[in-house]
Amino acid sequence: MTEKAIFYHAGCAVCVDAEQRFAAALDSSRYDVEVVDLGEAKDRIVEAERAGVTSVPAMVIGGGVYHINHGADLSALG
Amino acid sequence: MTEKAIFYHAGCAVCVDAEQRFAAALDSSRYDVEVVDLGEAKDRIVEAERAGVTSVPAMVIGGGVYHINHGADLSALG
Numbered sequence: 001m002t003e004k005a006i007f008y009h010a011g012c013a014v015c016v017d018a019e020q021r022f023a024a025a026l027d028s029s030r031y032d033v034e035v036v037d038l039g040e041a042k043d044r045i046v047e048a049e050r051a052g053v054t055s056v057p058a059m060v061i062g063g064g065v066y067h068i069n070h071g072a073d074l075s076a077l078g
Numbered sequence: 079m080t081e082k083a084i085f086y087h088a089g090c091a092v093c094v095d096a097e098q099r100f101a102a103a104l105d106s107s108r109y110d111v112e113v114v115d116l117g118e119a120k121d122r123i124v125e126a127e128r129a130g131v132t133s134v135p136a137m138v139i140g141g142g143v144y145h146i147n148h149g150a151d152l153s154a155l156g
Contacts, residue, residue, distance in 0.1 A: 005103075021142055025083075027105040064099055066146050 002032040005061040008048050010039040014071035018057040022068060031061070038077050045077060080110040083139040086126050088117040092149035096135040100146060109139070116155050123155060 007023040009015030023033050038045050038056060048058070052065040055073045059066045085101040087093030101111050116123050116134060126136070130143040133151045137144045 017142060018144060021139055022137075022144060025105060025109060025139070026103050027107075031103060059100075061099055061103070064095060066096060066100060068144050068146055 002028075002030055003062060005031045005033045005059060006051075007033055007035045007057065007059050008038055008044075008053055009035065009057045010072050010077055011037055012056070012071035014069050015057040018068045018071075022057075023059070038074070042077070045074060049074060080106075080108055081140060083109045083111045083137060084129075085111055085113045085135065085137050086116055086122075086131055087113065087135045088150050088155055089115055090134070090149040092147050093135040096146045096149075100135075100137065116152070120155070123152060127152060 005026060007019060009019055019035060023035060026033055036044055036048070038048060051060045053060065053074055055067055056071050057068050059068060083104060085097060087097055097113060101113060104111055114122055116126060129138045131138065131152055133145055134149050135146050137146060
């Protein structure tokens, strides 16, 4: 059974690098990784905020929020 | 063939959480993850600094540095 992981980004260079390096590095037999571009899917910004995301790129796994480096604040994407 | 990844931490709560959630989540068939506690292995602080690590927890993969959340500045560990 896989656990859901959501990788939020906004298309920035820092985001793309983290996505390629990190989201792609998770064990796909254990994690179902969804990649969400908040620059395009603005309707999901509220969902990300509720999960505790304050900046992108960020990964949400099992209720925990992991901000990986810093590309852009969520408030700049609204 | 596996790629080397080094997870630097300092035993803090933020570090332990990131280690359990992240370092353990990498695909072990593709990544050889070494976990380094800079609180104990102070002789490796210089190595971490040279790699670009400024705070822990952080992961170094393929020359890229990924600071995951923020536990402690490296300068506080010296």
